[in-house]
C-alpha cells in the first residue's frame with residue numbers, strides 16, 4: 249500500500265472525501281479547479297508554519313492554523329472555535345516533506361546560538377528553552393506524525409471528517425496520505 253495518493257484529477261480523490269471541502273482544498277491547490285466564491289468557511293486547515301508553503305484557495309474558504317510541523321497539540325481551543333462558531337465540519341491536517349520539526353536535536357546548537365546572537369538571550373536561558381520544549385515540538389517523521397494527529401483529533405471530534413494530507417515542497421501540490 250503506497251503511503252501517498254497523488255491527486256492529478258478530482259477522480260483520484262479517495263471516495264470518502266469526494267465531493268467534500270477536503271477534495272475542493274486539494275483541487276484548488278493542485279490547480280484542478282478555478283476558485284469559487286464563498287461567504288463562509290468550509291474547512292479548517294492545520295499546516296506547518298514553514299515559509300516554503302502557501303495555499304492557493306479562495307477567500308473565505310478556509311480557517312488556517314499554522315504551527316511548527318502541523319502540530320495541533322496546543323491548538324485545541326482554536327479548532328473547537330472553528331467547529332463551534334465557524335461551523336466547519338471538515339479538517340485537513342497537512343504535513344510536508346523536509347519539515348524542520350524533524351530531528352530537532354540536530355539543530356540544537358544553531359537554535360541556541362541563534363537566540364544568543366539574534367535575540368540577546370544568554371546561553372543558559374536559550375539551552376533550557378530548547379531542551380524543555382523540544383519534546384513537545386519534535387515530530388519524528390512527517391507522515392507518521394500527521395497520521396497520529398488525525399487519529400487523535402478524530403477521537404476528540406467524532407462527528408468531524410478529518411483527513412491527512414502531505415504538501416510537497418517541490419511542486420506545491422497536495423496529496424492524501426493513505427489511512
Ligand SMILES: [Zn+2]
Pocket residue numbers: 296297298316317318344346347348349
Ligand atoms: Zn514544517
